[in-house]
Amino acid sequence: MTVSMCKYPPGKSSGIAGEQTIEHISRNCDECGRCLGECAFLQRHGTPGRIAGRYLAGSADLLPAAFSCSLCGLCEERCPQDLPMAGMFLELRRRAVREGRGRFKEHLPLLWFEALGGSALLAGYFLPAGCTTVFFPGCALPGIRPHETYRLFRLLQKRIPKLGLVFDCCSKPSHDLGLENRFKEKFSKIMMVMQDRGVKKIITACPSCLQIFRRYGEDLETEVVYTLLAEYEFGRQDSVGLRYTLHDPCTVRFDPDIHRAVRQLIGSIGLPFTEMAHNRATTFCCGEGGAAICLNGGRDLGWRGKRLAEAGDQSLVTYCAGCTSTLASGHTYHLFDLLLASPGRYERAPKAVKPPFTYLNRLYLKLKMKVLYLLGRW
Ligand code: SF4
Ligand code: SF4
Structure with a gap:
């Protein structure tokens, strides 16, 4: 399966393909400065129009700098011209990688995290007969909240009895780091399984996975779990005096x-x-x-x-x-x-869960689901 790389970015800037964003911003930014106010990255490097102009004039020093933009899109929200800045900075990252200026040792832990997420150890595909919809919790949620991930799956299953479950990494790290080939290779493997097994819809728990499947998931219908859960009834919680x-x-x-x-x-x-x-x-x-x-x-x-x-x-x-x-x-x-808590259970916020416990939690949940699947208790 071939993954097209020109669907970024979505939302306000969805009409502009990545390759063209730099020229587009250089031509259309009128230097009004409205995007600068809340972004320290732009305050440091100048307006997007100026950045694009400097790059097109031959200055390559901005290629590595693009890895410090969080691709958050706040500047797009502020821009009266609806310019696609996140798309431009992603495109600069891709060009940096192609030119050999986009590899940083500081990214290695994140790339290992991604590789482990898609490895035989942590990835798992549980697709019962007749399954056309899968729950895709992503890498982070099962790591910090394995019990809640399990309860969420069971809750969804009440309305979707043949619901499948997929543990894998959507490869957003590679995507955002401009590693196009690595992203294509990893994401297309997920898509091939989905297509081979007749999966039509994917429900994500993670907004980042949603973003990736929406952009590159071809005909796969996508939904984030929150819009589904809005139809469920949950017990009222005691606020225990918290705001x-x-x-x-x-x-x-x-x-x-x-x-x-x-x-x-x-x-x-x-x-x-x-x-x-x-x-x-x-x-x-x-x-x-x-x-x-x-x-x-x-x-x-x-x-x-x-x-x-x-x-x-x-x-x-x-x-x-x-x-x-x-x-x-x-x-x-x-x-x-x-x-999903019992009333009053979370009077104190849960402690932050860090590696290696995040990996152990994921392994625990995958093995638990595997046993249930093999025992026919799906
Ligand atoms: S995408 Fe976010 S971090 Fe990047 S330039 Fe825009 S506001 Fe700043
Ligand atoms: S808000 Fe838009 S037009 Fe104004 S400086 Fe920023 S990118 Fe340019």
């Missing part, structure tokens, strides 16, 4: 259906919550986006600190396992902690 606020992952900043569904879910369990100043389409990146956090130049952009400062002393809820880990601060919850 909550919500962090929207930047990967779904242009997806109002998901924003609505998540707020509906929080409202349905009765938790008092207030919006952060930057929410929905104007949300900040948690700091992990685009793997920018791996490099010093991306780590010091201050996204994480700004997000935690907006949360203040409120408990912070998010619905991306990667954001949950990056923003862990002693009062950070994944939405599933609150939805």
Whole structure:
């Protein structure tokens, strides 16, 4: 199966293919500066139009710098011209890789994480006879919340009895690091299994996996679990005196259906919550986006600190396992902690789960599902 690489980026900038973004921005950015205000990366390097112009004039120093942009799309939201900046910085990363200037030793742990996610040790395909829909929890959620991942699968199964389950990595790290061939090779293997086994729909738990399957999943129907769960009934939780606020992952900043569904879910369990100043389409990146956090130049952009400062002393809820880990601060919850918990169980936010326990959790969950599958207790 061949994976097309020209579908990035989605949302406001969906009409512009990656290859053309640099020229497009160079021609159409009028230097108004509206995108600069909240992005330390642009404040350091100049307006997107100026960056594109410098690159087209032959300056190659921006190729490595592009790995410090978190590809978060906030600048696209601010831009009156609807210019596709995240697409341009991804395209600069791809060109850096092609020219041999895009490999950093700091990215190796992330690439190992990805490789392990797709390895025989941690990957698993459980596709019962007649299965046309699969749940794809991604790499991060089973690592930090294996029990909640299991409960979520069982919950979905009540409405979709032949639901399959796939443990694998969607290969977003390779994608975002501009490693086109590696991404194509890994992602097309997943797609081949889906096509061979007649899978028509994929339900993701992770907004990043959703983004990848939407862009490259060809005819596969995609849905994130939150829009499905909005139809379920959950027990009301005792807020135990806590006040909550919500962090929207930047990967779904242009997806109002998901924003609505998540707020509906929080409202349905009765938790008092207030919006952060930057929410929905104007949300900040948690700091992990685009793997920018791996490099010093991306780590010091201050996204994480700004997000935690907006949360203040409120408990912070998010619905991306990667954001949950990056923003862990002693009062950070994944939405599933609150939805799937016994009442009052999470008076304190769960502790951050780190390697090697994330890998052990994934292995435990895969083996548990394998045993249940082999015993016919699916
Ligand atoms: S970090 Fe986000 S806001 Fe800044 S240039 Fe990159 S995509 Fe735009
Ligand atoms: S907001 Fe858009 S037009 Fe204005 S400087 Fe930024 S990219 Fe250019």
